[in-house]
Amino acid sequence: MTQDTAAVAELTRRLVSIPSHADEGAAGDAVEEWLRAETDAAVRRDDHGNVLARRGEGAASLALVGHHDVVDPDPSQVVSGTPDDPDPEYRIEAREGRLHGRGTADMKGSLAAALLAFRDADPAGELVFASFAGEERGGVGARAAIDDGFAPDYAVVGEGTTGYSGPDTTDVAVAHRGRRGSTLTAHGTAAHASEPDAGENAVYRACDAVDVVRDLPAPETTVLGHQVRGSVAVTGIEGGSGWNVIPEDCSVTVDERTVPGERVPLDRVETVDGVEWTVDQDLPPMACDDADFADAALAAADAAQTGTPDHVVKPHATDAGWLAAAGTTCVVAGAAEPGEAHTATESVSLDVLERCRRLYRRVAERWPAT
Incomplete structure (x- = not known):
């Protein structure tokens, strides 16, 4: 040495x-x-x-x-x-x-x-x-x-x-790459599971939002001749309070690896009724x-x-x-x-x-x- x-x-x-x-x-x-x-x-x-x-x-x-x-x-x-x-x-x-x-x-x-x-x-x-x-x-x-x-x-x-x-x-x-962590929150109306049409199922709304995320293209760019490619993925879902209750809330976590100058348009999930999008962390x-x-x-x-x-x-x-x-x-x-x-x-x-x-x-x- x-x-x-x-x-x-x-x-x-x-x-x-x-x-x-x-x-x-x-x-x-x-x-x-x-x-x-x-x-x-x-x-x-x-x-x-x-x-x-x-x-x-x-x-x-x-x-x-x-x-x-x-x-x-x-x-x-x-x-x-x-x-x-x-x-x-x-x-x-x-x-x-x-x-x-x-x-x-x-x-x-x-x-x-x-x-x-x-x-x-x-x-x-x-x-x-x-x-x-x-x-x-x-x-x-x-x-x-x-x-x-x-x-x-x-x-x-x-x-x-x-x-x-x-x-x-x-x-x-x-x-x-950076990292943006987000939560999609779906709101519905609770009801007894024997009468599902009496409520609005938050899990279904969350699944519709997941479909939106699934179809979003990954961001990419070039820095000094080198390609930088990001990604976006659903990493968790949680909702429901009982097997016989139509869920009134459901949350979905999303991990996005960001690239310079580009972001995945995650705000599109808010076109689904009852769904809101919040950013929890954004590391540039x-x-x-x-x-x-x-x-x-x-x-x-x-x-x-x-x-x-x-x-x-x-x-x-x-x-x-x-x-x-x-x-x-x-x-x-x-x-x-x-x-x-x-x-x-x-x-x-x-x-x-x-x-x-x-x-x-x-x-x-x-x-x-x-």
């Missing part, structure tokens, strides 16, 4: 050891303390738990972005206490060149790589670091920071892009709007590894969606591989973490272009 790999491994282990599924405050403290001790940057902690730092000067700014909260650990990832405890001891193990534990891949490993790159880079312009709280709760930290004026010109968001174009290759995502998609920046990030990724990376599309929503919607030009690049995040076997390659450190530093030293 090289000295640089050992450094990113040590910092990752330190961050992962701090529970941050129920309360990410202590993890934010650790990030803030490290920045104050290791850099000369202007560091601040906002009222939402976000950790922000700035160094360097220039007409344009580049941000290295991550988050320090995690999802609830699996029981196997806890040494003492239970996953329901706010402060259990997390299990962290190093095996065969990988670090195993909750948050290693999503995304404290890439966060550690970004911290080291932020410290060590000779930035080409103003360099910003941001570690957001509440990413796993719908991007609440990023949204709050944006509302408070956080607006870098460019950003590299460190969510996982390793293994997309090929094994052991860290790619650069120029787009990702992301599209990079600057081909030069996308190419610069790809060149940095190429220089950081022996494999040949590519521009890719990421299927999952990230904080890049909120930033892009607010006007920041974004790409996504990080260590996590498909199938690692949020699992009982979550792990990250230490060599890939060091690769990401090199990638982030190279972007910071060559962008914004002058």
Whole structure:
């Protein structure tokens, strides 16, 4: 293990050891303390738990972005206490060149790589670091920071892009899908099931609305020559109060994977009598709007590894969606591989973490272009 790999491994282990599924405050403290001790940057902690730092000067700014909260650990990832405890001891193990534990891949490993790159880079312009709280709760930290004026010109968001174009290759995502979760609520009139015509069956109305959803086309678009295709699917239905009662209410859940600039016209379900549509969550998609920046990030990724990376599309929503919607030009690049995040076997390659450190530093030293 090289000295640089050992450094990113040590910092990752330190961050992962701090529970941050129920309360990410202590993890934010650790990030803030490290920045104050290791850099000369202007560091601040906002009222939402976000950790922000700035160094360097220039007409344009580049941000290295991550988050320090995690999802609830699996029981196997806890040494003492239970996953329901706010402060259990997390299990962290190093095996065969990988670090195993909750948050290693999503995304404290890439966060550690970004911290080291932020410290060590000779930035080409103003360099910003941001570690957001509440990413796993719908991007609440990023949204709050944006509302408070956080607006870098460019950003590299460190969510996982390793293994997309090929094994052991860290790619650069120029787009990702969003997610809109909706509920269709059908209202009817209750009656005794022996006299069904005396009521209005809410389940039948809900089924009519499901037929509308079934016929809606999936959205699609193109970003920098790459196709981004969304989807829409009914994921649940619930209604009725008894086997002998005509149901007066029925609800249907719909999962829609959105693409930049397009939405499925789900409002069409409201053409069915008694049906209303409500949006429960809308995580925005992301599209990079600057081909030069996308190419610069790809060149940095190429220089950081022996494999040949590519521009890719990421299927999952990230904080890049909120930033892009607010006007920041974004790409996504990080260590996590498909199938690692949020699992009982979550792990990250230490060599890939060091690769990401090199990638982030190279972007910071060559962008914004002058």
